[in-house]
Amino acid sequence: MNQTLAAGKSFGTATTGKLAMWLFLVMDALTFITILIGGIALRNAAPSWPQADVILNVPLTAFNTFLLICTSFTMVMALNGVQRNDQKSLVKYLGLTILGGVVFLGIQVYEYYHFIAGNESLGAALSASGFSGDKFLPSTGMYGAVFYTTTSFHGLHVLSGVIYLFVIFLQAKNGIYGSDNFDRVEIAGLFWHFVDLIWILVFTIIYLL
Amino acid sequence: MTNLKKWLPGIWFMDPPKDISLDGYRIDNVIQYTDFVITLYFGIVVAALAFFVWKYNSRKHPKAAYEHGDKKKHLIMTVVMGMVVFLSIDVVIETMSFRDLKEAFWNFPKGKDVLRIEAMPMQYAWNFRYAGEDEEFGTDDDVVPPQNILNIPVNTPVVVQLTTYDVIHSFYLPNFRIKQDATPGMVTAIWFQATETGEYEIACAELCGNGHFKMKGYLKVQSKEDFYTWLSEQEPEVTEDDWDDWGDDEDEGVPTKWGWPWKEVK
Amino acid sequence: MKDHKKDYFYNAAWLTIITLFEVWIVGTNLDRIAMVTILIAFTVTKMMLVALIYMHLRYETKLLRRLIVLPIPLALFFLWGVVYDLSFNWTI
């Protein structure tokens, strides 16, 4: 079903799939932004709000941020590889990207586990911020709700991204992509960079501000 | 613009509940004005429709004009039409509305003469609280009449502050043309002034559960003397010191400790 | 197709440096307002770097770029409306 795209040169060489991905990303961003707006508005109206580094592990998450930046780099290198028809570097960098994503998720799970299992020092940090108990849960005040909602929603995106990239990875291993056929790699890359981009926002709002 | 009602016919054949308030006429007026202009415009639309149906139906008028309506004069014509609608309806009702808000609905009365009431609706009843003799909320002489009873003196501005025990409710006084939501976690305010004595109804206008339909209160507007007699006959409620604690201590589903130190309206 | 390898590498480097700087600045006891402003500025910079270079927005048409930026003012309006209303109270 090939149809000449006579109309609409206004988007240059961007393919239909790419435009659709961009549209999807804008929509997805709006969902994120709405959750963040909610968080910001609630925080702004709240009588008190814990300092970020009291409960959360900022250095560890900063490392995670660094990791995501690296995977964005490897992703774009994978694209660069396929554009040069360098199959090896495509597969290698895709693999690295997926690995990075998995490690990111692992660290996030570790962090969650640490919060949900609870311990004394966490309890102390919590009570310093005016919460009771020694577990940090979604029901731990507005703070817990906002933290878990944003980070887990982002985490789900990382997970989908990893799965998505894994599919591309398998296809790439079979050598179906090349310098004349890399659209799908690029589109998957867009999604992955978007996950990184949103994380930059989430990191600042949740962990730094 | 004085009382528009006198010279503009309404288009609604059922009358609204009797207006017994100082400022309700303002709302009636803006509605009346809107009635008038939109009837006019709707009339124009219907007249045009009827005329076109009669004049340009295919039997009478088999050959349509070839007219895109994209010339400059057409653009100007339609934009002017849009502006006429905007100026004749929107600008006028906006001016009226803003004026009324400034002069009445958002202009909370202050001073000694004002009766202050705290209201805390719950599923499915109205709780009211009067400050009592010392005019301070949170003292031992606060008056809490039986549920769903609100008495007010005539010709006296009344300010009601609301919050809610559970879900959102809305304090609706049809005879005063006003309503105000009560939302958990915040205190909202509304004011009104009755001009006639009598017994009226309070309704809850926000869906609040199965009993929403019968969440009804009784409003009694009395003369000042009657009101103060009534007030002095009520048992003062002994309050306890912990204001934030209201609710845990229920007596047959009726919260006992509730209320808040009166808040000033901005 | 032009090779952007170098750009990509520098971009990653910059992103890392800014992140490190952000984490460092949070540790200082800078004035709150100044800190928030700086952090937001940095975050926006980082997001732009990712979008423009990694997501190749720099190489897309102007129209696409504009369309993607368009929802941002809308979101800011929502932010303002909601934040303003939730922190507003009739009574004090």
Next chain:
Amino acid sequence: MSEHQSVWRKYIFSLDHKMIGKQYLFLGIFFLLFGGFQALLIRWQLAYPEQPVPWWLLGFLFKGSGGIIDPDMYNQLFTMHGTIMIFWAITPILIGAFGNYVIPLQIGARDMAFPTLNMLSFWTMFLASIVLLASYFLPDGTAAGGWTSYPPLSLEEGGIPGHGQTYWTLALTLAGTSTMMGAINYVITVIRMRAPGMTYFKMPLSVWGLWLTSILNAIFVPVIAAGLIMLLLDRLLGTQFFLAGRLAAGGGGDPLLYQHVFWIFGHPEVYILILPVWGIVSELLSVFSRKPAFGYKVTAICMCTIVVLSSIVWGHHMYTTGMSPLLGKSFMFLTLLISIPSSIFFFNWLLTLWKGSLHFKTPMLYTMAVIWVFAIGGLTGLYNATVTADIYLHDTMFVVGHFHYTMAASVLFGGYAAISYWYPKMFGRMMNPLMNRIHFWGTFISLNLVFFNMMVLGYAGHHRRIYNPAEYDFIKPLMGLNEFITYAAIVLGAFQFIYLFNFTWSMFKGPIAEKNPWKSNTLEWTVDYPVPHGNFAEIPQVYNGPNEYSNPKVKGQDWVPQSVQIESAG
């Protein structure tokens, strides 16, 4: 395209936009009936509170409560009525069915940009429907917090028992996902798949309407998705985004946040419903007046303006929440601005008729009815937009009347116009015009009696969502009118069966339709029935605008297909 498709591929998991469109149509009609039936039960209760439901309204369904509707049931009824009508009836019919059916055909495309996504979108909707219907079998019944589902009422702590609300939230999230998939598809299809020569300003206005609707969907459904996620977390994980006050132990969030998020989406949603109708009306008026749409470009631009404005007026649903004066005034001003583009394109509609040659075929009748009911519905929006008037009218039957005029009346008539108009292309046969006429007049008269009198009730103070209005002394005098509305609604409902009958009967027994029965210009009428998968043997080259009716350069006929060059025509 291979002709040997399995039944499975052809009718169930079809990738053909035309089949998917029909699937949506049947889904929508099913829920329209269902929602309409619930409406009649609502009406029964309002007119004869707490009296046994008669057999012809399926009274046996209420055996459990002695044949009467109990308060909880009533709340469930209007909640599901609103939800179903908006998200499961109108959205599938206008956007799902006609978006799918009409967009590719009218822009000269072989299919949607992403046929698989299109199919997935339908089946997600189907799944959503199953979740929604499943909630009827829960022991505590369906959601009962109104279609707006304001928390805390819609939370565990709010006091409605059972999982109905959870199902509702899930179903709506799924439906939203489906809508988002559809939106991506429609938006990109229009951008990318237009036939050569089909510039934006040569697209039929119906495509404009559907496209703008999809853009609104793309922007705002994600917003409500976020709100629904938060609501779901509040219900399932114990977060407290929307809880405050006594119910929220230890801090809590703000119920107003939900209202903001809901209406940021909710207001555009009402335009999502009406925009396809505006487009279809603009297009059909031109077809049946045999005259170009008056001010075509201006109409398109007005619709775009409304799309923009609609996203910044959500606060007008919240005037009585204790909104700050600044916001209250701004939202009133912005809301009233919408009446400028509205009246401009409304004026264009009327002027399309002017000097035309009006053919009162049934689609035209429905279209003209839209002019009537939308004028009333739109103009009554102005009362609501006025802060002071709305302090009185908010949450009364006046608002209910307003939105039934805009939504139920305008959108329903728009839907009927669309169904009647495209029926020959969809099913290859003509509907019976006599039955359509009877249905038209019956519906038109009874519908006005129902919805106008709702506004009368509201003006007289009758608030909405009340199980038994007779509880209030000030409503008692209105009960007669309530009864009258109910009679009218029953008549209204009864007339719908004529349409339903006509719809089904004509599918098998109607006269075979010609290729272009209405003598329209747009591309879908240049292909023969049944339109093959792939639509066009050869992608057409577009030369003219969609509305070149009565062009004097064309000899011998008053129409010319978009793909025929005018100089060489006739």
